[in-house]
Amino acid sequence: MKKIALYEENDFAEQGLKRLLVHDSPYFKILNFNFKAGQELPVHSHQIEGQVSLAVLEGVGEFLGAGGATLPAKAGDVLISDIAEPHGLRAKTDLRLLVTIAPPI
Amino acid sequence: MKKIALYEENDFAEQGLKRLLVHDSPYFKILNFNFKAGQELPVHSHQIEGQVSLAVLEGVGEFLGAGGATLPAKAGDVLISDIAEPHGLRAKTDLRLLVTIAPPI
Numbered sequence: 430m431k432k433i434a435l436y437e438e439n440d441f442a443e444q445g446l447k448r449l450l451v452h453d454s455p456y457f458k459i460l461n462f463n464f465k466a467g468q469e470l471p472v473h474s475h476q477i478e479g480q481v482s483l484a485v486l487e488g489v490g491e492f493l494g495a496g497g498a499t500l501p502a503k504a505g506d507v508l509i510s511d512i513a514e515p516h517g518l519r520a521k522t523d524l525r526l527l528v529t530i531a532p533p534i
Numbered sequence: 535m536k537k538i539a540l541y542e543e544n545d546f547a548e549q550g551l552k553r554l555l556v557h558d559s560p561y562f563k564i565l566n567f568n569f570k571a572g573q574e575l576p577v578h579s580h581q582i583e584g585q586v587s588l589a590v591l592e593g594v595g596e597f598l599g600a601g602g603a604t605l606p607a608k609a610g611d612v613l614i615s616d617i618a619e620p621h622g623l624r625a626k627t628d629l630r631l632l633v634t635i636a637p638p639i
Binding site: 431432433434435436437439452454456457459477478479480482484486487496500502505506508509510511514519525529531532 | 540
C-alpha cells in the first residue's frame with residue numbers, strides 16, 4: 430500500500446507538460462500529466478492490446494481523437510480509449526490529468 | 535472511445551455511498567464512489583491477483599488499512615493497494631473517489 434499526493438509531488442512547467450510516474454506494476458501503469466493552459470498531449474496511439482483511461486482532476490480542456498475530433502474535458506470527466514485508438518488532450522486552463530494504462534505499456 | 539462526466543452522472547445519497555460503474559473491460563474495471571461526510575467504504579480485501587488504485591477527486595477523508603491504520607486522503611491523493619491487501623476509505627467531507635481495478639474483479 431502506498432500513497433502519492435499528486436498536488437504536492439508534481440507541478441507545472443512553461444516548457445511543456447510535467448509528467449509524473451505514479452505507479453508501474455504488471456497490472457497497470459499510472460501517470461500524472463500537468464498541463465499549463467495551451468499545452469497538449471498530441472494525438473497518438475500504439476498498436477498493442479489494452480485500454481487507457483484519462484481522468485481530469487482539475488481544469489478545462491478538450492480530449493482529442495482521430496481526424497481532429499474533440500470532446501470537452503473538465504474536472505470529473507473520464508475518457509476511455511483503446512491504446513490502439515488515437516487519443517490526446519489539449520488544455521485550455523492549467524489542467525491535471527490522471528492516466529491509467531492496462532496492461533502497462 | 536467514450537467519455538463519462540462523473541460530476542453529472544453520479545450524485546450523493548444520505549443512505550450510503552453512491553456507486554457508478556464507469557467502465558468494465560478485460561483490462562480494468564473503473565468505478566466512482568461518492569461519499570457524504572461520515573460515510574465509509576469498509577476495509578476489505580479479496581484473495582486474488584491484481585491491484586487497485588483509489589484516487590480522490592474531491593473532498594477530504596482517510597484511507598483505511600489493516601489493523602486500524604489510516605492515511606490522510608484529500609483531492610489529488612492516489613492510494614495503490616494489492617487487491618489482497620485490506621483497504622478502504624472514510625469520508626470527512628463529501629468526497630468523490632475514482633477506483634480502478636486491474637485486472638477487473
